[in-house]
Every structure is written in C-alpha cells, then in structure tokens.
Amino acid sequence: MATLDTRADRRSPGIGRVVGYVVLALAAAGLLLPFFWMVSSSLKTDNAVFASPVTWLPDVPQWGNYLEIWRISDMLTWLKNTVFLSVVVTLLQLLTGSFAAYGFAKARFPGRNLLFLVYIGTIAVPWQAYMIPQFIMMSEVGLTNTPWSIIALQAFGAFGVFLMRQYYLTIPDELCEAARVDGLSEYGIYFRIMLPLSVPALASLALLTFVTTWNDYLGPLIYLRDPDLWTIQLGLKSFVSEYNAEHALIMTGSVLSVVPIAVVFLLGQKYFVQGVATSGLKG
Structure with missing residues (x-):
C-alpha cells in the first residue's frame, strides 16, 4: 500500500503540470486568435474579410495589399514619426x-520618503485632469x-521612477x-555601478515606455495637427475614415x-520578465 501511495504522489505533480500547460496553451491561443485573424484578413479580399461563415485562411493570399497600402497612404511618414517619438x-x-x-533609493536627504510618496501619488491623477493646463x-x-x-x-514618468527604485533597493547599500x-x-556610482547592474529593469522600462508611446493616440491627436507629423495611430484613423470600405487594407495597416511592437517584445521578453520579477523583491 505504501508503494502504491508513493507512486500516486509521484504521478499527481506530473498530471497537475500537464493540466497547467493545457490551460496556459488555451489561454495563449485565445489571446493570439484576434491577432491571427487580423493577419489572415490582411491577406484577403474586402468581401472575404467579413464573409459568413468565417474563413480563417485566405483562399488566395493577397500579398498585393501590403504594396497597395504603401502606395495610397503616407505609411512611411507615419511609421517614421512614430519610431522617432x-x-x-x-x-x-x-x-x-x-x-x-x-536618488530616492541610495541618496540620503531629509524628506526623501515623503517626496517619493508625493511624486508616486501623481500616478493616481488621470491625465484628463491636467490635460488643458498642459x-x-x-x-x-x-x-x-x-x-x-x-x-x-x-520625458518624465513617475512609474519609471518607481520601477527603477524598487530594483535599486535590491542592490546592497554596501x-x-x-x-x-x-x-x-555619486555620478560615478550611478553611471559605472548602478546602470550596468540594472539592465533587466532598464529593459522592462524601455519596453513599457516604447509600447505606451507607440500606441498613444490622444497625445498626438491634441498636439500634432500637421499631417506630416502624424503618428501611425493618427494615420490609421484618417485612413479608416477615408477608406472605410477597404477592410483588407485596414487590416493590413493594423x-x-x-509588428514593430511584437518584434521589440520578442527581443526583450527575457529581460522584461526578469526586471519585473526582481523589482518587486524589496519595498
């Protein structure tokens, strides 16, 4: 009986792990399904995008959609402006x-913790509250x-300060x-010691900031009125308004x-996970 119980105990973690992998695979498939449909639709004709029943794969891939959107839109300008910003x-x-x-993690000065709490508290203030004064x-x-x-x-962000401070607290004061x-x-310590040791946290902050800036729509909408300055989000909005019946080209632009965000994330996901995990070890 003891032998059978031991074998059952050994099998149960394996079964649990398999179930966990299956659940994670299903969740990943659910998250990737819209992206797959978008890519597939970008290779279809306009009539086939919303055809019923849904066809997940195009009968004949329309690779010309990717050439056509460059011809009829300012995609190069939009991408260039977005990459620059x-x-x-x-x-x-x-x-x-x-x-x-x-400074908040390693420097000693009066009121440091209070000043940090006040600064971090600005994260709770919605941008719409001070959008007009700005x-x-x-x-x-x-x-x-x-x-x-x-x-x-x-150029300044309270979340980035919070993320980096949490990581710096894991580095010994000694x-x-x-x-x-x-x-x-202090400048030498920052440049020669702290920065080389904080690559994972810097990679996490870089990825989050890059994605947020890339996907920003409201900021460019308010400040960038010249079409030559539009980002990809503003450009796609104008493209959808002008070519609202060109469903395949809209998916192509999407x-x-x-794709640039996906490439950046795939290249930096190792450092991103490591940086986020390490930044929460010490408060």
Whole structure:
C-alpha cells in the first residue's frame, strides 16, 4: 500500500503540470486568435474579410495589399514619426527615471520618503485632469504642432521612477558605500555601478515606455495637427475614415502598426520578465 501511495504522489505533480500547460496553451491561443485573424484578413479580399461563415485562411493570399497600402497612404511618414517619438521618449525616460530612482533609493536627504510618496501619488491623477493646463503651457512656449511637445511631456514618468527604485533597493547599500570610500562620486556610482547592474529593469522600462508611446493616440491627436507629423495611430484613423470600405487594407495597416511592437517584445521578453520579477523583491 505504501508503494502504491508513493507512486500516486509521484504521478499527481506530473498530471497537475500537464493540466497547467493545457490551460496556459488555451489561454495563449485565445489571446493570439484576434491577432491571427487580423493577419489572415490582411491577406484577403474586402468581401472575404467579413464573409459568413468565417474563413480563417485566405483562399488566395493577397500579398498585393501590403504594396497597395504603401502606395495610397503616407505609411512611411507615419511609421517614421512614430519610431522617432517612441525612441526619443524611451531614451529620455530611461535616463530621467533611473537617475531620479537612484536618488530616492541610495541618496540620503531629509524628506526623501515623503517626496517619493508625493511624486508616486501623481500616478493616481488621470491625465484628463491636467490635460488643458498642459496644452495652454505648451501653446505659450510655442511647442504645439511639433513633436517636441510630446517629447517634453513624456520625458518624465513617475512609474519609471518607481520601477527603477524598487530594483535599486535590491542592490546592497554596501556596494555604494565601498565606492564612496574609494573616492567615486555619486555620478560615478550611478553611471559605472548602478546602470550596468540594472539592465533587466532598464529593459522592462524601455519596453513599457516604447509600447505606451507607440500606441498613444490622444497625445498626438491634441498636439500634432500637421499631417506630416502624424503618428501611425493618427494615420490609421484618417485612413479608416477615408477608406472605410477597404477592410483588407485596414487590416493590413493594423498589422504594420503591431509588428514593430511584437518584434521589440520578442527581443526583450527575457529581460522584461526578469526586471519585473526582481523589482518587486524589496519595498
């Protein structure tokens, strides 16, 4: 009897693991199904996109849709503007977020914790509450209808400071103290010690910031009125309004807007998971 019980105990974790994998596979399939349908629809004719019953695979792939959308739209301009904004904002948030987080995590000054709580508390304030004052401020300094308005407003982020601070708290203070004893300045500690050790957290922040900036619609809608400055989100909205019957081309444009984000995520998912997991170890 003891032998049978032991064998049953050994099998149960294996069965549970198989069930877990099946559940995760079904959940992943459910999440990827809309994306698969979008890619498939981008290779169909307009009449076949919403045909009933649904056809998951095109009978004859219409690869010409990807050439046609470049011909009839300003897709290159939209992508170029979006890449520029996303890269610049991401780099600035990495610099400002990590630098401020180092001060909150490793520097000692009066009121540090209170100032950090107040700053982090701004995350709870919706952007719509101060959207109009920001627009007035940008108008007075002449930055409206320029990409610099978006860059100036999104170069700083409380969430990035919080994420980086949580990661820096996992790094022993003794390491910084030893560097100070050796004569290294605070700037030297930040650039030569903290940044090289925080690659996973920086990768997580970069991915989140890049995706958020890439998908931003309301900000560019308010500040970028010139069509030559439109991002991919504004461009697709105008394209849908103009070619609302071209369902296949609309799906093609949607695929082109999602592919860069998917590539970035696939390349950085290892660091993203590691950074998010490590940032919550110590509060």
